[in-house]
Amino acid sequence: MNSDVDKSLFGEPGHELADDSEDAYMGFLHKIIRIAVKVLAALMVAVIVWGIGDVIYVLYQRLMEPPFLLLSISDILATFGAFLAVLIAIEIFINRTLYLKTDVIPVRLVVATALMAISRKVIIFDFEKITPLLVLATATVVLALGITYWLISTRTRE
Numbered sequence: 001m002n003s004d005v006d007k008s009l010f011g012e013p014g015h016e017l018a019d020d021s022e023d024a025y026m027g028f029l030h031k032i033i034r035i036a037v038k039v040l041a042a043l044m045v046a047v048i049v050w051g052i053g054d055v056i057y058v059l060y061q062r063l064m065e066p067p068f069l070l071l072s073i074s075d076i077l078a079t080f081g082a083f084l085a086v087l088i089a090i091e092i093f094i095n096r097t098l099y100l101k102t103d104v105i106p107v108r109l110v111v112a113t114a115l116m117a118i119s120r121k122v123i124i125f126d127f128e129k130i131t132p133l134l135v136l137a138t139a140t141v142v143l144a145l146g147i148t149y150w151l152i153s154t155r156t157r158e
Contacts, residue, residue, distance in 0.1 A: 037096055044093040051086040058082060077124055084120035091116060108152045115145045 062075045071079070091113040098106045118141050125135075 034100065037100055041093060041096040041100070044089060044096060048086060048089045048093065051082070051089055055079070055082045055086060081120060081124040084116065084123065088113060088117050088120065108149070108156065111145060111149045111152060115142070115149060118142055118145060 059079055062071055062079070063069050091109070095106060095109055095113060098104075098109065118138065122138060122142070125138075
């Protein structure tokens with residue numbers, strides 16, 4: 001192969017990777033992606049507000065049913081699950097806004113969001129209906145995400 005071609009492929013100084021028309025095209029595509037992320041962020045805000053309204057409505061309904069102002073354990077767990085779902089939506093929104101600000105995917109925050117999501121699943125488990133294999137699989141996911149988060153945290157401190 002020609003050494004000039006090799007150098008241009010690897011972006012060495014003095015050689016351009018692309019002409020201006022390709023840069024303009026990639027810039028256009030990048031703008032479309034940024035618009036898509038902004039639309040998704042706006043939709044996520046709508047989901048968060050809707051979720052908060054849902055939590056309030058369900059909690060109100062459960063508190064107004066007999067016995068008045070008392071919640072059963074299943075009601076409390078359902079409420080926790082709804083709260084955590086809204087918190088997960090907020091974390092996803094934060095992921096999107098950080099991406100818009102930095103153009104970098106915040107991996108640590110994504111892993112933390114995944115940990116919160118799997119923790120929500122564990123909290124709302126109905127242990128009378130789940131199988132031991134599902135518990136083992138969930139434990140494996142929690143362990144893998146925990147180790148991943150620890151490794152990312154350790155690496156960023158260095």
